[in-house]
Amino acid sequence: QSVLTQPPSASGTPGQRVTISCSGSSSNIGSQSVYWYQQFPGTAPKLIIYRNDQRPSGVPGRFSGSKSGTSASLAISGLRSEDEADYYCGTWDDSLSGWVFGGGTKLTVL
Amino acid sequence: EVQLVESGGDLVQPGRSLRLSCAASGFTFSAFYMYWVRQAPGKGLVWVARITNGGSGTNYADSVRGRFTISRDNANNMLYLQLNSLTAEDTAVYYCASAWGEVVPGVGHWGRGTLVAVSP
Numbered sequence: 725q726s727v728l729t730q731p732p733s734a735s736g737t738p739g740q741r742v743t744i745s746c747s748g749s750s751s752n753i754g755s756q757s758v759y760w761y762q763q764f765p766g767t768a769p770k771l772i773i774y775r776n777d778q779r780p781s782g783v784p785g786r787f788s789g790s791k792s793g794t795s796a797s798l799a800i801s802g803l804r805s806e807d808e809a810d811y812y813c814g815t816w817d818d819s820l821s822g823w824v825f826g827g828g829t830k831l832t833v834l
Numbered sequence: 835e836v837q838l839v840e841s842g843g844d845l846v847q848p849g850r851s852l853r854l855s856c857a858a859s860g861f862t863f864s865a866f867y868m869y870w871v872r873q874a875p876g877k878g879l880v881w882v883a884r885i886t887n888g889g890s891g892t893n894y895a896d897s898v899r900g901r902f903t904i905s906r907d908n909a910n911n912m913l914y915l916q917l918n919s920l921t922a923e924d925t926a927v928y929y930c931a932s933a934w935g936e937v938v939p940g941v942g943h944w945g946r947g948t949l950v951a952v953s954p
Contacts (some may be wrong), residue, residue: 726878743901743937747915759934759941761941768944768945768947769879769927769929769942769944770943770944774934774938774940779943780934780942810926812878814879814941816940823884824881825878825879825881
């Protein structure tokens with residue numbers, strides 16, 4: 725059972741906009757910045773969003789992040805087949821004094 | 835370019851110990867928080883430990899506290915994880931990760947990982 729709650733799966737067709745949610749509490753998302761990671765099978769995760777809504781250099785503008793209260797979201801617009809991957813949210817938890825991840829969302833491009 | 839290269843993963847018997855290493859380059863290692871994160875086969879990411887830039891502060895997941903020890907050598911740009919009293923539940927790919935920036939302390943850059951398998 726992860727501290728941060730994500731839907732286990734999401735899907736969309738090419739060109740669509742897909743949103744992945746990440747729900748937490750006041751001790752984590754409510755008071756800390758949220759990060760999002762993309763992971764392809766057999767490879768290391770890659771940071772795609774930091775500080776809730778900031779994109780590292782090289783990450784397409786199709787990826788965007790937002791946060792409201794104790795929840796955060798990752799949106800992917802103009803969905804492409806190469807976006808099919810696992811996505812994880814993460815943040816610091818003040819109560820646990822530790823980093824926490826969501827359980828991950830497997831995105832399928834139909 | 836940030837590079838993190840893990841080593842030390844192996845097949846070990848339950849109860850034994852292992853030491854993982856992570857060689858860092860391409861950034862001011864001594865200024866960045868560092869992390870270990872693991873991923874069991876077919877499962878999600880699980881944070882293991884964090885160490886502050888100077889090395890004086892450490893945090894651990896409940897599942898490893900008292901068994902694992904994170905440490906760093908800033909003079910040689912190295913991060914370590916000492917794993918003791920290993921069990922089958924510790925079987926995973928272990929990733930070394932750095933903060934995204936000096937003022938962005940969250941998990942940012944990742945190594946490729948090293949596999950630890952615990953089996954009789």
